[in-house]
Amino acid sequence: xxxxxxxxxxxxxxxxxxxxxxxxxxxxxxxxxxxxxINHISFSIDNGEMVGYIGPNGAGKSSTIKILxxxxxxxxGTCLVNGQVPWKDRKEYVRQIGVVFGQxxxxxxxxxxxxxxxxxxxxxxxxxxxxxxxxxELTQLLHLxxxxxxxxxxxxxxxxxxxxxxxxxxxxxxxxxLDEPTIGLDAVSKIAVRDFIKKLNEEHKTTVILTTHDMQxxxxxxxxxxxxxxxxxxxxNTRRLTP
Numbered sequence: 001x002x003x004x005x006x007x008x009x010x011x012x013x014x015x016x017x018x019x020x021x022x023x024x025x026x027x028x029x030x031x032x033x034x035x036x037x038i039n040h041i042s043f044s045i046d047n048g049e050m051v052g053y054i055g056p057n058g059a060g061k062s063s064t065i066k067i068l069x070x071x072x073x074x075x076x077g078t079c080l081v082n083g084q085v086p087w088k089d090r091k092e093y094v095r096q097i098g099v100v101f102g103q104x105x106x107x108x109x110x111x112x113x114x115x116x117x118x119x120x121x122x123x124x125x126x127x128x129x130x131x132x133x134x135x136x137e138l139t140q141l142l143h144l145x146x147x148x149x150x151x152x153x154x155x156x157x158x159x160x161x162x163x164x165x166x167x168x169x170x171x172x173x174x175x176x177x178l179d180e181p182t183i184g185l186d187a188v189s190k191i192a193v194r195d196f197i198k199k200l201n202e203e204h205k206t207t208v209i210l211t212t213h214d215m216q217x218x219x220x221x222x223x224x225x226x227x228x229x230x231x232x233x234x235x236x237n238t239r240r241l242t243p
Contacts, residue, residue: 002045007077009038009063037063048205052222053241060243061211065179069099098168102180107152113163114148124171138166158189178210194220
């Protein structure tokens with residue numbers, strides 16, 4: 001399903017010393033440094049796998065997710081997902097994926113959650129009967145009944161993350177990217193999110209890639225596999241990778 005081969009990604013970052021004089025100087029001449037976010041990373045992921053992608057801050061986890069979701073283009077290397085190049089075939093490709101960024105929202109801030117869902121239905125051209133069935137299923141699984149009519153800005157973090165998960169799954173994607181989906185959640189909310197992700201994988205065979213700093217997330221979601229290395233032998237439907 002995913003072939004990620006020898007990918008590199010660098011960022012050019014402006015640098016300057018503190019002080020007003022250096023601030024003025026930087027207006028005319030800037031100094032830059034190059035940050036290697038991803039350095040020759042390769043891995044492959046099969047249909048239905050649930051993969052934990054772990055590493056320290058700055059290891060390139062979010063950059064990898066952004067390349068896989070078509071937001072970023074790498075400097076070198078190749079990436080194929082179901083035979084498509086994410087950043088080239090983006091219009092068709094995004095219909096097959098769902099993405100949740102723990103620190104970003106795809107819900108409109110000032111309108112009720114259900115209105116955001118209906119906007120997403122229009123964006124993805126989901127037939128109404130299919131949309132209603134999926135919405136009912138997600139509402140029941142994620143316990144959204146009491147918050148669908150609430151504006152996003154009035155939700156707690158745990159409530160919002162449950163709605164973010166539902167929003168990413170309304171169009172029934174084959175592949176789900178989760179970038180730190182449990183960041184800042186309390187213990188009860190974390191358990192609810194973990195259980196939902198596992199159930200999604202078991203019942204719908206959705207391929208899931210999860211990045212997180214919470215080792216309990218990794219243990220709970222990808223338990224049952226001993227591999228911790230990129231490109232490790234795949235003996236089960238769950239796996240852990242390190243950039």
